Amino acid sequence: MHYDGSAFHGWQYQPDRRTVQGEIEATLSRLADSARTALGSGRTDTGVHATGQVVSVDMPVGWNAESLYRSLNATLPRDIWVERVESVGQDFHPRYHATARTYRYDIGTARGAASPFHRRWCWLVSDPLDRALLDEAASRLVGTHSFRAFAKSGQPERGYTCGVTRAEWSDWALGLRFRITANRYLRHMVRYLVGTMIEIGQGKRPLEDVEGLLSGAPGLVTSPPASPEGLFLELVEYSSSSSAAASPTTGSDTKE
Numbered sequence: 078m079h080y081d082g083s084a085f086h087g088w089q090y091q092p093d094r095r096t097v098q099g100e101i102e103a104t105l106s107r108l109a110d111s112a113r114t115a116l117g118s119g120r121t122d123t124g125v126h127a128t129g130q131v132v133s134v135d136m137p138v139g140w141n142a143e144s145l146y147r148s149l150n151a152t153l154p155r156d157i158w159v160e161r162v163e164s165v166g167q168d169f170h171p172r173y174h175a176t177a178r179t180y181r182y183d184i185g186t187a188r189g190a191a192s193p194f195h196r197r198w199c200w201l202v203s204d205p206l207d208r209a210l211l212d213e214a215a216s217r218l219v220g221t222h223s224f225r226a227f228a229k230s231g232q233p234e235r236g237y238t239c240g241v242t243r244a245e246w247s248d249w250a251l252g253l254r255f256r257i258t259a260n261r262y263l264r265h266m267v268r269y270l271v272g273t274m275i276e277i278g279q280g281k282r283p284l285e286d287v288e289g290l291l292s293g294a295p296g297l298v299t300s301p302p303a304s305p306e307g308l309f310l311e312l313v314e315y316s317s318s319s320s321a322a323a324s325p326t327t328g329s330d331t332k333e
Contacts, residue, residue: 078130081156083197083306088121088130097121097157101132104153108145109137118171118313119178122265124305126198129179129312131171171313177242179258179312182271182303186252195251200271200307206253206278211246214274215255217287218244226290227270227299228263237263256311268302276300 086094090102098115105113118131136145146162153159185191185199186206218241225237243258255271273290276282282300289297 078132079128079158079160080126080130081197082121082124082126084156085123087123087125088117088119097127097130100154100157104149105134105136108148108152109140111137116171118175119262119310121308121310122305125308125310126306127310130310131175131313133165133169133171135167174315175313176316177258177260177314178262178310179243179256179314180262180267181257181309181311182255182267183249183251183307183309184253184255184271184275185307187250190251197306198309199252200304202252202275204279206275207280208246208253208278210280210284211253211255211274211278214277214284214287215244215246215257217291218257218270222291223293224263224266224291226293226297227266227273229265229269229302235261239263239266258312265302267308268305269299271303271307272300275303 080097082097084095085097085100088097090096090098098117101115102113105115113134113136116133121127121130142162142164146159149159149162183199184206185195185201186203190196190199190201221238221240223237224239228237239262240260241257242260243256245256247254247256255274257267257270273282273286277284277286286297290299
């Protein structure tokens with residue numbers, strides 16, 4: 078599922094705010110003529126986008142993947158689009174069965190990034206960036222570390238350790254793009270990572286701060302978080318034994 082997060086107060090349902098989950102559940106409930114709950118693979122924050130969100134819902138008998146796909150895309154608001162629909166087993170959970178998630182963050186450095194057709198989906202950075210420093214900073218994130226310093230709020234019941242298997246910068250048409258793949262994330266973690274790396278690339282803080290923050294060096298804090306508009310949930314991965322990874326079945330749970 079894709080959505081432009083610009084006009085949403087995040088993924089999670091809130092009774093007095095427009096959210097992605099709220100819009101999807103309202104649409105599904107109308108189609109099913111009964112209340113439906115939509116479970117997402119991740120709770121994106123206000124202003125954050127997705128091109129790979131995975132959502133599951135239990136629909137009444139009579140619905141199949143193709144009919145739900147057509148009906149959803151005919152009735153959802155224009156800032157949400159369902160890429161495909163598959164039937165999965167009753168035990169599938171898009172969040173708990175995920176083995177890894179990939180986020181990307183777009184930095185706009187070219188003049189054209191300021192166009193109203195681009196600036197809603199990237200962070201405009203005008204200062205020169207040292208690409209070698211950015212690459213080296215990203216490489217130091219790979220591995221299993223405590224990312225407590227990069228979290229807005231803690232998760233003491235689950236700990237602060239995350240396993241990062243990929244962290245790299247690449248070029249895109251209007252600037253630079255950061256991608257990170259990990260088994261789990263802390264709240265605002267990617268935005269704090271990007272904000273800190275950008276200041277390293279600008280020469281405003283030393284490269285060694287990455288390792289200092291990961292090791293919990295006393296008195297060391299991150300840079301301000303990158304703005305939400307450049308962040309996308311891009312891919313959610315499941316093991317080959319997961320219901321989501323198997324061929325479509327005739328189960329009544331549907332994955333979008």
